[in-house]
Amino acid sequence: MKKIAYYPGCSLEKTACEYDWSTRAVCAALGVELVEIPNWTCCGSTPSNAYDPLLGGALAGRNLAIAENQLGLDTVMTPCPSCLKSLKGALKTYQKKPEAFLKILDMPFSGNVRPISVLQLLYEEVGVEAIREKVIYPLTGRVIVPYYGCLLTRPPEFADFDDPENPISMDKLLEAIGATVPYFSHKTECCGASFGVTEKPVVGKLTGRILEAAEQAGAEAITLACQMCQQNLDLRQGQVNKYGNTAFKIPIIYITQLIGHALGIDAKTLGIDKLIVNADSLFEHKPSALRA
Amino acid sequence: MRIGVFVCRCGTNIAGTVDTEAVARQALSYPDVVYATDYMYTCSEPGQKEIQAAIKTHGLQGIVVAACSPRMHEATFRRAVEKAGLNRYMFEQANIREHCSWVSNDKKANTIKAADTVRMAVEKLRVNEPLFSSQVPINKRVLVIGGGVAGIQAALDCADGGLDVVMVERESTIGGKMAKLDKTFPTIDCSSCILGPKMVDVAQNEKIKLYAYSEIEAVSGYIGNFTVQIRKKATYVDWNLCTGCGVCTEKCPSKKSYDKFNEGLATTTAINIPFPQAIPKKAVIDPKACLYLTKGKCRLCEKVCQVKAIRFDMKDEIITEEVGAIITATGYDLFDASVYGEYGGGRYPDVISAMQYERILSAAGPTGGHIRRPSDGKEPKDIVFISCVGSRDPSVCRPYCSAVCCMYIAKQATMTRDHLPDCNCYVSYMDIRAPGKNYDEFVRRAQEEYGVQYFRGRVGKVYPKGDKLIVQGADTMLGAQIEIEADLVVLATGIESAVGAEELAEKLRISYDQYGFFMESHPKLRPVETNTAGVFLAGVCQGPKDIPASVGQGSAAASKVQMLFSRDTIETDPQVAMVNELMCVGCGKCIDVCPFGAIQWKTLRDGSRKAQVLESVCQGCGLCNATCPPKAIQLRHCKDDQVLAAVNALYA
Numbered sequence: 001m002k003k004i005a006y007y008p009g010c011s012l013e014k015t016a017c018e019y020d021w022s023t024r025a026v027c028a029a030l031g032v033e034l035v036e037i038p039n040w041t042c043c044g045s046t047p048s049n050a051y052d053p054l055l056g057g058a059l060a061g062r063n064l065a066i067a068e069n070q071l072g073l074d075t076v077m078t079p080c081p082s083c084l085k086s087l088k089g090a091l092k093t094y095q096k097k098p099e100a101f102l103k104i105l106d107m108p109f110s111g112n113v114r115p116i117s118v119l120q121l122l123y124e125e126v127g128v129e130a131i132r133e134k135v136i137y138p139l140t141g142r143v144i145v146p147y148y149g150c151l152l153t154r155p156p157e158f159a160d161f162d163d164p165e166n167p168i169s170m171d172k173l174l175e176a177i178g179a180t181v182p183y184f185s186h187k188t189e190c191c192g193a194s195f196g197v198t199e200k201p202v203v204g205k206l207t208g209r210i211l212e213a214a215e216q217a218g219a220e221a222i223t224l225a226c227q228m229c230q231q232n233l234d235l236r237q238g239q240v241n242k243y244g245n246t247a248f249k250i251p252i253i254y255i256t257q258l259i260g261h262a263l264g265i266d267a268k269t270l271g272i273d274k275l276i277v278n279a280d281s282l283f284e285h286k287p288s289a290l291r292a
Numbered sequence: 293m294r295i296g297v298f299v300c301r302c303g304t305n306i307a308g309t310v311d312t313e314a315v316a317r318q319a320l321s322y323p324d325v326v327y328a329t330d331y332m333y334t335c336s337e338p339g340q341k342e343i344q345a346a347i348k349t350h351g352l353q354g355i356v357v358a359a360c361s362p363r364m365h366e367a368t369f370r371r372a373v374e375k376a377g378l379n380r381y382m383f384e385q386a387n388i389r390e391h392c393s394w395v396s397n398d399k400k401a402n403t404i405k406a407a408d409t410v411r412m413a414v415e416k417l418r419v420n421e422p423l424f425s426s427q428v429p430i431n432k433r434v435l436v437i438g439g440g441v442a443g444i445q446a447a448l449d450c451a452d453g454g455l456d457v458v459m460v461e462r463e464s465t466i467g468g469k470m471a472k473l474d475k476t477f478p479t480i481d482c483s484s485c486i487l488g489p490k491m492v493d494v495a496q497n498e499k500i501k502l503y504a505y506s507e508i509e510a511v512s513g514y515i516g517n518f519t520v521q522i523r524k525k526a527t528y529v530d531w532n533l534c535t536g537c538g539v540c541t542e543k544c545p546s547k548k549s550y551d552k553f554n555e556g557l558a559t560t561t562a563i564n565i566p567f568p569q570a571i572p573k574k575a576v577i578d579p580k581a582c583l584y585l586t587k588g589k590c591r592l593c594e595k596v597c598q599v600k601a602i603r604f605d606m607k608d609e610i611i612t613e614e615v616g617a618i619i620t621a622t623g624y625d626l627f628d629a630s631v632y633g634e635y636g637g638g639r640y641p642d643v644i645s646a647m648q649y650e651r652i653l654s655a656a657g658p659t660g661g662h663i664r665r666p667s668d669g670k671e672p673k674d675i676v677f678i679s680c681v682g683s684r685d686p687s688v689c690r691p692y693c694s695a696v697c698c699m700y701i702a703k704q705a706t707m708t709r710d711h712l713p714d715c716n717c718y719v720s721y722m723d724i725r726a727p728g729k730n731y732d733e734f735v736r737r738a739q740e741e742y743g744v745q746y747f748r749g750r751v752g753k754v755y756p757k758g759d760k761l762i763v764q765g766a767d768t769m770l771g772a773q774i775e776i777e778a779d780l781v782v783l784a785t786g787i788e789s790a791v792g793a794e795e796l797a798e799k800l801r802i803s804y805d806q807y808g809f810f811m812e813s814h815p816k817l818r819p820v821e822t823n824t825a826g827v828f829l830a831g832v833c834q835g836p837k838d839i840p841a842s843v844g845q846g847s848a849a850a851s852k853v854q855m856l857f858s859r860d861t862i863e864t865d866p867q868v869a870m871v872n873e874l875m876c877v878g879c880g881k882c883i884d885v886c887p888f889g890a891i892q893w894k895t896l897r898d899g900s901r902k903a904q905v906l907e908s909v910c911q912g913c914g915l916c917n918a919t920c921p922p923k924a925i926q927l928r929h930c931k932d933d934q935v936l937a938a939v940n941a942l943y944a
Contacts, residue, residue, distance in 0.1 A: 156687070163633055164633065165632065165633025165634040166633030166634075166636075166639070183639070185636075185755030185756060185757075186755065188634075189753065213755070213757075216757065216758075
């Protein structure tokens, strides 16, 4: 069994708990042992980096150092793209100013640890074929578009994963679990991110056009791998509808939930009921779709 | 030996950070040095006279000049000492500028280093020997590689000057990229009308031997005497018989081949003549598409060919040509627009490259010159041109400007407004670069007379919505985001080096930069020469440029060849390797390492085998010298004792 250090990040404890549950369940089903970093702390997020990049780097770096020192693991997986950015930023900060970094960190750190996203884990480490072989309930006939958002593949020299402007990893994973994947023009367009808090019209407009493009592509649902995007597209779908005078009702579901379902994990474990826009229609199987 | 040392001040270039007077004074203490001085500009005429006078007055037998890099002025000083009666190899140049005064501001340290450098030169000079060059005849034939407009110009100029020209073209026709263009800026004259006659001239000129559909296999030899192997690729058609009637291309049932000439906008037949004005106008079979060559059935072209020219059993052929000079005019290729995933080139049928749009504009193109978009053949009402796709963008390793895109966009937009006055043309640009004669006026005319709408800023995204393309971008002048509903998006793809440029450069032993463009000998003063004597450059293979500049370079390269061929013989460089047969053990390692094939076996009368250097082929690289276990091969003017003398001077 492959062992990977796991850094859930704060969102996955509460607002995006279904992302955490489904990630753990899918990894277990695919033979990847996730070892949660003991006593993990905040990645530093935006505020610490705005205040002092060195401090921000060290805050995230602490978690990498624990993975290295206590767990002896060289790969840290986090489902949250913002945390991923912080963890990768920590490595850059360490490479730039190793002495100052180690002084704040106050524990040994070699920097030989690689942060990856859950998408990268599924696509590059586990592999599309390994997933395809384990599918029990394929999503045959379901039209689903993948939405990557801004951070998973960008900036390219930072993310070092997939194509920055036309990524295909989630497309391939969707195909592996049997879904029909039309080309999605807005797969990397901005959802408005944290403007949902301060400038609702921005999210209304930006998220609105993503939903519109998905509907035009004939999608029954949008799948994604970022809890911030998920929040804007799912939780705020009502606000978007109000802002744009639209009536979208598109389920927004994590890729880990979809894969989990295809692998035969039950809806409760995957937290399907946590989604705001009801996604049950996706899983109404005709008996003929069952393959085992 | 009586040695004189001249320390150059080079204005303040050297004297600013080196005490040249002190260096000269110290040089007087070195063995054999009988005269030393410093001078303002040693390379100037009075400076050279000063050296020559000192040789006479002080009976000098060897000269050291401490100045710039020998790459700059070694030839100058060698000539100067030769005029004063010394052998030109009894001269050494100590580099105290690029290697010393320009490197550091520490005058004290620089002065010590300069003095050491002079000492090394003096010690080497003490063991130098006079060397003498010999004369070899020049083969007054010239090879032109590439049949685009630059190569055509070079070939015609050489042929008009009475030289025999061998032209090698990779495609089945000459004409290059210019043959694909509809019109040319800034005069909007028809590209094929001005290029066509020149292509015909090439075909009809008895002095020009054209190998089309051929590539350079190998090049050996040296200036004045190159041997070139040319691979004539199998065309499966006997070109001596083919009349170019085109009946075979009408009957060929395999019609799905990629049409290279039309940039993939149309498909073509397996047996094909790229365009009506092709030179030579001969058919070529694509073996990957031909039904007979892939599946073993068909032979329809063979049946319809009235002159019986089809040869399915044809093989590649290697031909050897002897020439005295080579002009490289291999042109360029265009940036692959699909690299920018955000624009959707290669994914959306109505996002096309500018060269594809050029074919749409061309009366001989797939739409007969009617502007129709590829997806549904509709006339576009709104077209967006996006500049700098693969230019001025370090993130795709293309930090340079392609030099032609701003102009061809203005041309294409003008042409569009001329053909379809109701069609709106938008141009997204970073800066408009129009520095040629009548160029800026041309761009202004596009904006002011033809109403092409320019907005400054980058397009960030193109995506389809219904049958339209939404172009999202920023107008940095308005400071606003903009969105245009377009029917067609034209990407101004930049210039990149031709496929295979690096391999050809290695065959020719010329340098290329990190983008694959061939390196000229000096960026300002030797723009068509390379660092390999006898090999010249013309056109975009050297760097992005437009048609007038390419033609100018073609003519310049031709005149350089004429200049070279105006002599009957050429002086060989005596700084080559030589074998001491008494020490040679006949291991053959030097033969293995020589990159030029300049060393061969020689059997002595006693039957023993020794290495022998072909002096006319040796380039003096010294690889054999470094490899030879008993040090039997020595490089003249850089022999072990000479190098060691210099090194010992430093560490003794």
